[in-house]
Amino acid sequence: MRFISVALAVAGKDLRSEWRGRELLPALAQFIILAVVIANFAFDLDLTTGPRLSPGILWLVLVFAGLVAFGRTFAAEREQASLEAMLLTPAGPTAVFAGKALAAAALLAVCELVLLPAMAVFLGSPLSPLVFATVLLATVGMAALGCLFAALAAQTRARELLLPVLAMPLWIPFVVVGGRAVQASMTGAPLNLQPLAVLLDFDVLFVVVASLAARFVLDE
Amino acid sequence: MPLAALAVAGLLIAGAMIFLYAPEDDLQGQVQRIFYIHVSSAVAAFICFGIVAGASLLHLWRGGLRADRLGRAAALVGLVFTVNTIVLGIIWAKPIWNWDPSQTWDARFTSTVVLGMVYAGYLMVRKFAPPGPQAMRLASVVGIIGFIDVPVVYFSVRWWRTLHPGTVLGAAGGPALPPAMLYTVFITLIAVLFFAAVLVAIRYRIEWERDEKAARAAAASLELAQSPGGPGERTSSLDWG
Amino acid sequence: MTPAVRAHGLVQRFGERIALGPLDLVLNSGERIAVLGGNGAGKTSLLRLLATAARPAAGRLELFGLDAARQRDRLRARLGYVGHQPGLHPALTVRETLELFATLHGMGKEGVGEQLEVVGLGRLAGQRVDRLSRGQQQRLALARAVLHDPELLVLDEPDASLDAEGRGLLGQLVRGRTLVMATHDRALARELCGRGLLLHGGRDAGDPWALRLMEA
Numbered sequence: 143m144r145f146i147s148v149a150l151a152v153a154g155k156d157l158r159s160e161w162r163g164r165e166l167l168p169a170l171a172q173f174i175i176l177a178v179v180i181a182n183f184a185f186d187l188d189l190t191t192g193p194r195l196s197p198g199i200l201w202l203v204l205v206f207a208g209l210v211a212f213g214r215t216f217a218a219e220r221e222q223a224s225l226e227a228m229l230l231t232p233a234g235p236t237a238v239f240a241g242k243a244l245a246a247a248a249l250l251a252v253c254e255l256v257l258l259p260a261m262a263v264f265l266g267s268p269l270s271p272l273v274f275a276t277v278l279l280a281t282v283g284m285a286a287l288g289c290l291f292a293a294l295a296a297q298t299r300a301r302e303l304l305l306p307v308l309a310m311p312l313w314i315p316f317v318v319v320g321g322r323a324v325q326a327s328m329t330g331a332p333l334n335l336q337p338l339a340v341l342l343d344f345d346v347l348f349v350v351v352a353s354l355a356a357r358f359v360l361d362e
Numbered sequence: 363m364p365l366a367a368l369a370v371a372g373l374l375i376a377g378a379m380i381f382l383y384a385p386e387d388d389l390q391g392q393v394q395r396i397f398y399i400h401v402s403s404a405v406a407a408f409i410c411f412g413i414v415a416g417a418s419l420l421h422l423w424r425g426g427l428r429a430d431r432l433g434r435a436a437a438l439v440g441l442v443f444t445v446n447t448i449v450l451g452i453i454w455a456k457p458i459w460n461w462d463p464s465q466t467w468d469a470r471f472t473s474t475v476v477l478g479m480v481y482a483g484y485l486m487v488r489k490f491a492p493p494g495p496q497a498m499r500l501a502s503v504v505g506i507i508g509f510i511d512v513p514v515v516y517f518s519v520r521w522w523r524t525l526h527p528g529t530v531l532g533a534a535g536g537p538a539l540p541p542a543m544l545y546t547v548f549i550t551l552i553a554v555l556f557f558a559a560v561l562v563a564i565r566y567r568i569e570w571e572r573d574e575k576a577a578r579a580a581a582a583s584l585e586l587a588q589s590p591g592g593p594g595e596r597t598s599s600l601d602w603g
Numbered sequence: 604m605t606p607a608v609r610a611h612g613l614v615q616r617f618g619e620r621i622a623l624g625p626l627d628l629v630l631n632s633g634e635r636i637a638v639l640g641g642n643g644a645g646k647t648s649l650l651r652l653l654a655t656a657a658r659p660a661a662g663r664l665e666l667f668g669l670d671a672a673r674q675r676d677r678l679r680a681r682l683g684y685v686g687h688q689p690g691l692h693p694a695l696t697v698r699e700t701l702e703l704f705a706t707l708h709g710m711g712k713e714g715v716g717e718q719l720e721v722v723g724l725g726r727l728a729g730q731r732v733d734r735l736s737r738g739q740q741q742r743l744a745l746a747r748a749v750l751h752d753p754e755l756l757v758l759d760e761p762d763a764s765l766d767a768e769g770r771g772l773l774g775q776l777v778r779g780r781t782l783v784m785a786t787h788d789r790a791l792a793r794e795l796c797g798r799g800l801l802l803h804g805g806r807d808a809g810d811p812w813a814l815r816l817m818e819a
Contacts, residue, residue, distance in 0.1 A: 144709055151706040159694035162731070219692075227690035227747070230656055231707040232680040238707075287507075294500050298490035307486060308504060311479040312511045314472070315518040322522055340521065344514065351510060355503045358422055361675070493618045495658065579619040 145240070148233045152241025156215065157248060166214050166249060170207055171256045177203045178260050187265055196267035197324040200257065201317050204277065205310065207253050212288035213305045215246045216296040225360075235360035236353050239293065243352070246292075247285035251278060272327040272338075279338060280320040283345040286352035287312050294359045315344055369560040372553035376546075384546040396454040398546055402554035403447040404474065410440025410558065411477060411509060414484065418505035421498060427573060430498040433505055434488065435565035437481050439558055444478040469520035476515045480508030605668035607632045607755050607781040608653060612662035615648040615805075623648040623805040625662060632754070635782035637792035640802035646785040647687060647759055649802070653783055654684035654757040666755065680708065682755040683748035689740045693733035697724050697743055700732060701750060708751040715750075722746040722772060737764040742772065749776050758784045762791050 160166055181199040185191065219225035219242075228238050254277050261267040288309050295304040323337035380398045387394035417433035451471065484504045491497035539547070606629050614624035623645035630636055638646045651657040652664060655675050664671040666678050691700060701715040719725045722742045732740065741764055748756065756777055761784060762770060770791065777784075777795055786792050792799060801808045 147706055148709075151703055155692060155695060155699070155703050158699070159692060162694045222693065223686060223688040223690040224692050226656060226686070227704075228707055230654060230679055230684055231704065231751075232676045232709065233707040234676060290503075290507075294487070294503060297492070297496065297500065298487065300486075300490045304483070304486060304490055307479070308483045311476045311483070311515075312507065314476055315511070315514045318515075318518040318522050340518070344518075347510075347514070351507055355507060358499050358503050494616070494660070576619055580616055580621055 145234070145237045148237035149241040149244060152228065152238050153244040153248070154241075156242060156245035160245075160249065166211060167252060170211060170249075170253050173210070174203055174207060174253060174257045175260055177206070178257075178264050182265055189266065192266045193268055193328045196261055196265055196328055197321055199265065200261060200267070200277070200324060201321050203257055204250075204254070204280075205313060205317065207257070208250055208281075208284055208288055208313075209306050209309065211249050211253065212246050212285065212292040212309070213295070213302065215242055215249075215289060216292045217301060220296045229360055234357075236356045239289065239356035239360055240353065242293075243285050243289040246289050247281055250281050250285060254278065254281065268328050268330070270327050272333065273324050275338060276320050276323040276327070276341065279341040279345060280316040283341070283348040284313055284316050286345075286349045290352040290355055290359060293356070297359075312348075316341065319344070363560075363564075365560050366564070369553075369557040372556050376550040376553035379546045379549050384543050385540065390457075393454055393457055396450050398550040399554070400447060400450040400454055401547065402551045403443045403450065405551060406554050406558040407440050407443035407447055407474070407477065409555070410436045410443060410562070411481060411505075411512070413562070414440060414481065414505045415509035418502035421502045422506070430502070431566055431569045431573065432562075433502065434569050435562045437484050437505070438565055439561045441478060441481045441485065442561075443558060444474060444481065447474055448478065467519070469516050469522075472519045473512050473516040477508075477512050480504065480511065484508065604632060606630055607634070607667060608783070609665040609668075610652075610662065611664075613649075613652060613659050613664055614661040615645070615652060615657065616660035621805055623652070623802075624659075626805075626807055628800065628807075630781060630783070632781055633779075634798065635777065635784070635796040637796040637799045638783060638785040638802060639787075639789070639792065639799055640808070644802040645805035646802055648805070650684075650757050650759050650783060650785055651686070653755075654682060654686075655679060656684065656686070680751065681753055682757060683751070683753035684757045685741075685744045685748045685759060685761055687759050689744035691732045691740055691743060691747075694731060696729050696731055697735070698728040700743060701747060704747050704750055710751060718746050718750055721775075723768070738766055738769055741765055742769060745773070745776055749780075753780065755781045755783070758782070760785055760787065762786055762788050 178199070181187070181195075181203075185195050185199075187195060216225070225238075229235055254274075258267075258269055258274065258277070262269045288305075291308040291312075292301075292305055295301040295308065298304055319337050319340045323334075323341070326334060326337075376398070380395050384395065384398070386392060413436040414433045417429045417436065420429035421433065448471075451474070455466070484501050487501045487504050488497050491500050608628060608630035610626060610628040612625045612627065614626075615622045626645075626649065638649060640646055648657070652659055652671075653666070655666075655671055655678055658672060667681060669678055671678060692703075695703065697719065698715060701718060702712045705712050705715055716725070716728070719728050722745060724739065724742055724746065727735065727739065732743065735743065741761065745758075745761065748758075758777075761773055765773065773791075774795060782795065784792070784796065799810055801810070
């Protein structure tokens with residue numbers, strides 16, 4: 143109970159700060175639109191290649207947007223030494239981490255709400271509820287791992303360098319399974335919920351792993 | 363070091379068996395001889411990373427320098443064997459797969475590449491984190507999570523597709539390899555694993571000397587700061603952690 | 604009675620550099636000590652160890668008789684720390700800052716308004732932290748550190764950018780608590796503390812109170 147109220151308070155703090163500062167989301171939205179525009183010209187998309195290549199574009203953009211979003215959540219706190227102040231309370235590092243990861247996942251979900259319609263409009267990618275569900279499910283596990291490594295990288299000299307090196311290999315399972323699910327959905331294959339179940343398994347696994355590891359990463 | 367000499371001798375024997383004893387493969391020709399070293403390297407790399415994960419777990423659980431040092435040593439050696447595995451695999455696969463990406467990125471290749479990345483990350487964390495207990499703790503987290511991730515990558519890609527030549531050893535209905543090849547496989551595997559163990563031991567020694575040097579330098583600076591005849595007593599241990 | 608702080612052979616080390624120690628220190632409950640010394644003398648290193656914000660490279664540290672390395676969560680409920688930087692979230696308001704920390708401490712939010720009046724920020728409760736002056740931010744950081752009524756207060760140069768009124772407030776906040784305060788201001792040290800610790804090169808260079816008595 144205590145854990146949940148702390149996590150929600152920390153997440154609320156992050157989202158409120160983002161709402162007031164409006165630093166990350168506008169930049170990310172712009173990044174997403176630009177990436178879609180570049181993809182359009184780089185791949186010379188038309189009606190047949192659009193649906194074929196869209197899933198790849200989606201995951202590439204999502205991975206890079208995620209790196210920016212997660213990297214930011216801990217970098218800012220680090221600069222202001224405000225993370226330490228929160229960790230020096232009896233709330234416990236795991237609860238604080240959970241709150242930060244929750245907020246980062248919410249931010250990435252907002253990015254997805256920009257990305258998917260943008261792809262539908264500019265690239266003609268066929269959208270379905272399955273695509274949304276897949277992407278959101280992948281976001282949970284990716285946020286858990288991404289935030290853990292962002293917290294880790296923030297303590298090093300080369301945080302911008304280290305986060306992609308650490309997070310991207312670990313995200314590959316999400317991209318592999320999520321990629322196939324989106325591909326199937328966009329090319330009009332018969333509905334198959336198995337990838338969603340696999341993604342859910344990954345989420346559970348990595349959320350548990352990240353919460354166990356958070357204490358070692360955050361407790362200095 | 364007699365062990366190092368023994369390890370080299372083992373590799374020479376394995377090499378002789380690979381090129382002189384083992385028969386040429388009917389299907390793939392001479393290039394198949396890569397297989398012996400490729401598979402042995404892969405096994406050595408995976409064992410090394412198992413050691414890293416174990417040492418990391420031990421370090422987080424009990425603390426201390428020894429487990430961490432073992433992790434450092436095994437990670438570096440494991441990375442060398444991973445790169446070796448990948449390069450040999452690519453050379454072997456070139457005439458067979460002909461660089462078709464839909465064939466190249468199968469479960470084993472992908473997870474081996476990810477393995478290499480994770481442990482390159484492990485070593486980078488060590489390089490960039492503030493030295494001392496913090497670097498050890500952060501790297502240990504990477505070592506453990508990376509180890510969990512690799513099988514997940516393997517199975518997710520296998521679920522996606524698998525076009526690798528199926529498991530050659532111990533397939534249903536007994537070994538598919540002729541006995542001469544099988545002996546070569548086992549001798550090479552033993553030689554490579556022993557070689558890897560010796561490398562880890564040498565690396566462990568180097569890391570140990572480094573730690574000692576740092577501790578000595580710290581102790582020396584302590585001595586310097588100590589006022590003559592001052593009341594300051596020496597601490598029993600200047601080890602990290 | 605168990606002392607509030609008991610340190611034995613405490614060492615902090617960064618790479619090959621020894622930042623602090625070995626240092627022995629015993630501080631009884633209710634005692635107030637000023638940590639003095641030049642830049643790089645090890646003041647901040649010592650305070651961070653006492654605040655459980657860092658782990659020692661060697662030695663033993665007990666706070667209230669509990670092992671500082673093992674029982675951190677229990678200790679953190681009983682100590683308050685203001686570091687070199689105030690460590691505030693710039694986009695939150697003054698009130699939200701204290702409410703967040705009340706939640707982190709597992710307390711209700713009722714005490715927040717009263718606390719704001721005590722530190723003289725009641726008027727600014729709705730103001731964003733990044734619009735406050737440096738001195739007001741420092742007051743907020745102090746208010747946050749005593750929000751949970753800690754027994755031990757660890758302050759790293761709290762007088763930085765505080766006005767005369769703010770210093771009076773400082774005297775009020777430390778009352779009834781054990782205090783470890785790093786400062787360059789000898790007058791403030793004399794005013795708030797009953798003893799001192801002079802650090803030089805990370806080591807105990809004597810009690811300045813004693814040194815001063817010798818001079819007199």
